[in-house]
Amino acid sequence: MPSMSETPFNPAAFPKxxxxxxxxxxxxxxxxxxxxxxxxxxxxxxxGGKLDTLAGRTVMxxxxxxxxxxxxxxxxxxxxxxxxxxxxxxxxxxxxKGETLIDTAMTLNAMHPDVLVVRHGSSGAVKLLSxxxxxxxxxxxxxxxxxxxxxxxxxxxxxxxxxxxxGLQVAICGDILHSRVARSNIHLLNTMGARVRxxxxxxxLPAQAERLGVEVFYDMxxxxxxxxxxxxxxxxxxxxxxxxxxxVREYYHFYGLDYAKLEVxxxxxxxxxxxxxxxxxxxxxxxxxxxxxxxxxxxxxMGVAVRMACxxxxxxxxxxxxxxxxxxx
Amino acid sequence: MIQRQPExxxxxxxxxxxxxxxxxxxxxxANLTGGVLTNGEYIVDxxxxxxKVGMPExxxxxxxxxxNLAPGLVDMRIQxxxxxxxxxxxxxxxGGVTTAVCLPNTTPVIxxxxxxxxxxxxxxxxxxxxxxxxxxxxKGLEGQELAEMGMPNNSGAVAFTDATxxxxxxRTMAQALSYASTFGLMIVQHPEEPSLAEEGVMNEGETATRxxxxxxxIEAELIIIERDLRLAQxxxxxxxxxxxxxxxxxNLIRAAKDRGISVTCDTAPPYFALNETAVGDYRTxxxxxxxxxxxxxxxxxxxxxxxxxxxxxxxDHTPKSEDTKRLPFADAADGGLGMETLLAITLELVHxxxxxxxxxxxxxxxxxxxxxGLPAGRLKAGAAADFIVFDAERGWKVxxxxxxxxxxxxxxxxxxxxxxxxxxxxxxxxxxxxxx
Numbered sequence: 157m158p159s160m161s162e163t164p165f166n167p168a169a170f171p172k173x174x175x176x177x178x179x180x181x182x183x184x185x186x187x188x189x190x191x192x193x194x195x196x197x198x199x200x201x202x203x204g205g206k207l208d209t210l211a212g213r214t215v216m217x218x219x220x221x222x223x224x225x226x227x228x229x230x231x232x233x234x235x236x237x238x239x240x241x242x243x244x245x246x247x248x249x250x251x252x253k254g255e256t257l258i259d260t261a262m263t264l265n266a267m268h269p270d271v272l273v274v275r276h277g278s279s280g281a282v283k284l285l286s287x288x289x290x291x292x293x294x295x296x297x298x299x300x301x302x303x304x305x306x307x308x309x310x311x312x313x314x315x316x317x318x319x320x321x322x323g324l325q326v327a328i329c330g331d332i333l334h335s336r337v338a339r340s341n342i343h344l345l346n347t348m349g350a351r352v353r354x355x356x357x358x359x360x361l362p363a364q365a366e367r368l369g370v371e372v373f374y375d376m377x378x379x380x381x382x383x384x385x386x387x388x389x390x391x392x393x394x395x396x397x398x399x400x401x402x403x404v405r406e407y408y409h410f411y412g413l414d415y416a417k418l419e420v421x422x423x424x425x426x427x428x429x430x431x432x433x434x435x436x437x438x439x440x441x442x443x444x445x446x447x448x449x450x451x452x453x454x455x456x457x458m459g460v461a462v463r464m465a466c467x468x469x470x471x472x473x474x475x476x477x478x479x480x481x482x483x484x485x
Numbered sequence: 486m487i488q489r490q491p492e493x494x495x496x497x498x499x500x501x502x503x504x505x506x507x508x509x510x511x512x513x514x515a516n517l518t519g520g521v522l523t524n525g526e527y528i529v530d531x532x533x534x535x536x537k538v539g540m541p542e543x544x545x546x547x548x549x550x551x552x553n554l555a556p557g558l559v560d561m562r563i564q565x566x567x568x569x570x571x572x573x574x575x576x577x578x579x580g581g582v583t584t585a586v587c588l589p590n591t592t593p594v595i596x597x598x599x600x601x602x603x604x605x606x607x608x609x610x611x612x613x614x615x616x617x618x619x620x621x622x623x624k625g626l627e628g629q630e631l632a633e634m635g636m637p638n639n640s641g642a643v644a645f646t647d648a649t650x651x652x653x654x655x656r657t658m659a660q661a662l663s664y665a666s667t668f669g670l671m672i673v674q675h676p677e678e679p680s681l682a683e684e685g686v687m688n689e690g691e692t693a694t695r696x697x698x699x700x701x702x703i704e705a706e707l708i709i710i711e712r713d714l715r716l717a718q719x720x721x722x723x724x725x726x727x728x729x730x731x732x733x734x735x736n737l738i739r740a741a742k743d744r745g746i747s748v749t750c751d752t753a754p755p756y757f758a759l760n761e762t763a764v765g766d767y768r769t770x771x772x773x774x775x776x777x778x779x780x781x782x783x784x785x786x787x788x789x790x791x792x793x794x795x796x797x798x799x800x801d802h803t804p805k806s807e808d809t810k811r812l813p814f815a816d817a818a819d820g821g822l823g824m825e826t827l828l829a830i831t832l833e834l835v836h837x838x839x840x841x842x843x844x845x846x847x848x849x850x851x852x853x854x855x856x857x858g859l860p861a862g863r864l865k866a867g868a869a870a871d872f873i874v875f876d877a878e879r880g881w882k883v884x885x886x887x888x889x890x891x892x893x894x895x896x897x898x899x900x901x902x903x904x905x906x907x908x909x910x911x912x913x914x915x916x917x918x919x920x921x
Contacts, residue, residue, distance in 0.1 A: 179695070258811055278813035279697035280767030299815070301697030339697060362694040363702070397684070 177302035192465035210239035233463035292470035307340035322349035330389035355379035493913025502549035507847030526912035557583025557871035561853035562799035574613025580825040581906035583871040590648035596621035596632040646673035662722025732785025753801035754830035769817035804892035821896040832904035870913040
């Protein structure tokens with residue numbers, strides 16, 4: 157098993173009660189989660205049945221924003237560990253009322269779940285909710301703030317392919333402004349010693365982005381030069397009012413990833429995308445489907461393993477227990 | 486603490502107080518033979534040796550214990566939530582505010598003479614702070630058609646503003662300045678270009694980027710200030726910018742004053758006492774409009790207070806219920822309480838050596854009163870007996886428990902401060918007494 161650390165798995169060593177973001181996690185915390193996830197990748201591939209690590213525990217998925225892949229991934233992760241998983245989707249009309257968020261939190265808290273997995277359209281909303289509950293909370297994406305499990309699964313994908321994170325040159329391209337994935341990835345990659353570049357038109361970059369410890373490029377070929385990893389982001393048109401870019405045609409011409417732009421990156425550069433992809437908008441179909449270079453499907457697989465690790469660590473830490481899975485192995 | 490008193494009668498002598506009056510520069514040490522003598526609701530006389538020849542026989546004597554006695558505070562920008570004049574009055578007098586000017590974004594909007602009169606009546610009935618209203622510049626604060634100005638002014642509207650909204654349309658702003666100048670009236674602008682600030686919830690910059698919140702660039706403020714200075718010059722109108730929050734704004738206003746343009750401005754305590762980091766982990770009590778800016782701007786605001794570019798300090802008192810603040814940051818309401826911390830936060834400028842005590846008091850008494858032509862903010866024979874007794878040194882901590890307001894949304898929550906109002910006297914009635 158390609159575990160990177162010699163330290164035995166100990167969820168009590170994880171210093172946080174909730175996983176609200178990557179910012180504030182140490183290299184050790186991140187490695188703890190990645191190492192555990194790494195073990196689950198192998199287990200998921202080899203073992204058919206369920207584990208009973210979290211048997212009798214309840215995981216609630218609380219999604220205030222629509223989601224298919226993240227919610228399914230968490231659901232599968234929870235079930236693989238033997239927990240009961242409940243999906244609550246909150247209708248988009250009622251989330252406009254802010255009381256709903258606190259009230260929903262109070263209501264669910266009274267049902268004593270062990271973990272709440274929360275996605276919300278407003279930055280900081282998951283933190284607000286976490287202050288009102290007794291269980292552990294995992295941020296499954298809050299506004300344009302953070303999406304920690306996505307960054308962890310991206311890191312796991314990279315680490316398994318490249319053997320390390322430290323010293324890699326990573327380009328994150330596209331709609332950085334609206335992207336929680338970008339923020340979580342920037343924090344994680346910086347913490348683990350990778351070097352991060354952002355490539356986007358100025359209208360899709362947040363103010364003072366360079367203060368996050370990254371290099372900023374407006375030109376794809378300049379930014380992609382000698383990169384080990386190319387992370388493409390989805391254009392989040394649903395979060396855009398007007399005029400972030402004039403036309404899809406022009407955007408694709410300058411910022412869509414195709415082989416012509418990719419040729420300046422390292423020959424073995426890995427292509428990633430958090431999904432869902434807009435083919436022909438931010439990425440060419442043939443690049444996305446290039447089995448040799450695209451890790452896009454692998455990312456989905458890593459997602460389940462990473463979420464298993466997160467659910468397990470937070471649940472067991474809160475319960476102050478030792479992991480049952482460890483006893484068996 | 487809050488005291489309901491009938492109309493003041495007879496002579497009252499306030500002795501043993503350090504007398505402070507920014508208007509006359511009076512700063513006389515406390516002694517038993519000096520002070521303030523009131524008769525009913527008026528001041529008879531003020532002086533360090535007022536009672537040297539003896540006390541009037543029938544006067545009630547109030548010993549101020551060597552503390553400071555100054556004009557009641559004049560707060561030129563507050564909001565009244567709903568029609569809660571009672572609660573506003575309680576906040577005001579416990580903070581030492583004896584005269585407050587309320588924004589026209591009440592329910593109903595103050596865009597008509599009858600509403601001006603209603604506000605004056607409601608405030609008189611509550612019987613605590615004296616409230617003067619601003620009139621709306623445009624009907625319904627909608628930024629389109631000019632509202633009446635001359636008649637509301639005759640009924641008591643002291644100046645005109647669209648409250649928390651900027652007049653975005655350039656032509657409308659030019660006409661407002663021009664029309665108001667017909668009557669010599671002042672236009673008060675909330676300087677924020679709305680389309681540039683659209684969806685913004687805090688200052689644009691690194692903190693907003695980290696928190697994933699949409700920023701409001703300082704340029705939203707600068708663009709309106711630059712534009713309106715042009716319009717003031719063009720129309721000859723009298724222009725005032727409310728709560729300026731950036732150093733660049735002050736550079737523009739300073740230069741315009743030097744060119745002789747008829748412009749003034751104020752700021753609010755959060756902009757010289759806090760910066761954007763107060764937003765921290767999505768603290769909605771620090772969500773204000775304009776947003777808290779960066780540290781360099783905070784320092785520039787202090788410099789503007791010192792060099793006189795900023796004419797006054799207003800509290801920007803904006804009570805908000807818990808329901809509108811306990812929300813995700815982007816959805817939470819703007820605004821913070823201000824009146825109960827106005828004196829203490831302003832005194833930080835004195836304790837930190839930026840301003841003299843008289844200059845600091847001038848910014849919250851004499852200056853706003855003069856800007857709006859209010860008969861307030863001074864200790865003068867014949868004037869209304871509106872004054873406060875305060876301890877400039879007494880320490881306390883701003884917290885839910887220490888605030889009299891029903892709403893508790895102070896951006897200074899948890900801050901240790903120095904300076905406490907001990908007594909508030911309005912029209913000769915002691916409406917607040919910390920020891921009572």
